[in-house]
Structure formats: structure tokens, C-alpha cells
Amino acid sequence: MQDRLTGWGGSAVRERSSVIELLVRHFVWLVGGDGRAYDIGYGGRDHVTASGTNVNILVPDTEVYSNAGGQQSKFTPRGAVARFASSGKRRVRKALGLLANTRGNVYIDRIAMGANDANMVKFVQEAGAYGGPSLVIA
Secondary structure (H helix, E strand, C coil): CHHHHCCCCCHHHHHHHHCHHHHCCCCCEEECCHHHHHHHCHHHHHHHHHHCCCCEEEECCCCCEHHHCCECCCCCCCCCCEECECCCCCCCCCCHHHHHHCCCCCEEEECCCCCCHHHHHHHHHHHHHCCCCEEEEC
């Protein structure tokens, strides 16, 4: 939009172009795998949601450490078969959504990527419009 005003001149245009950034809503999305959100980067994710800042977090959840060849992790569901858990995982998985919910100010949603693209877009837009921290587990 600012490109359209360039070259117009005049004080009225200069005044309006100084506030144009206030008229455009910016969204910040942090995207990282479940290993980062549930495990190695959990403290950072927790800090961001505790801050109340308008930041959106998208966590593609593969339920294993994908970069380590599919090893079981804290977020592998109980009973799931994974590398180094050939007889099934014995403990329950870490509940990231429930942990984030303890903050009381986080928009939380769980979506199935690829199942329904229209629903995915709808929930991502809702998360962005929330105005505070949001967590979308995909």
C-alpha cells in the first residue's frame, strides 16, 4: 500500500503514509517441530506463551523424533510402536495443549493438516486474530 502512495506528494499523503503501518495487521508465527515444542525448546515456548505477547506457534506433530530416525519421544502416544520402542511406549505422552492451558491466556487448537484444508485455514486465521499467544498443534 505504501508503494501506491510513493510519488504522490502533498502534506496529506505524507501524514497518512506515516500511519500506514498502524493500519496493517502483522502476524508473527513461530513454526517448529514437536521435538522443539515439547522437549528441547519447551522452555522457550513456555516463556513466549507466559509473556502474553501476540505470537502464534504452529507445531507440526509427528509424534516421534523425526530427525533422529523416528525415535520414541515424550510426545509419542502410549502403546505406539517407534524406533527404540518396538513393543510399544509404556508411558503417556506429554500433553502440550493442557500445559499451555494452565497459562489461562493462550488460544489452543489441534488440527489435522491435509484432512480439510478449509478448516485448517479457518483455525490458523482464528489463532492469528486472537490477540494474544496461540498454539496450534497440527
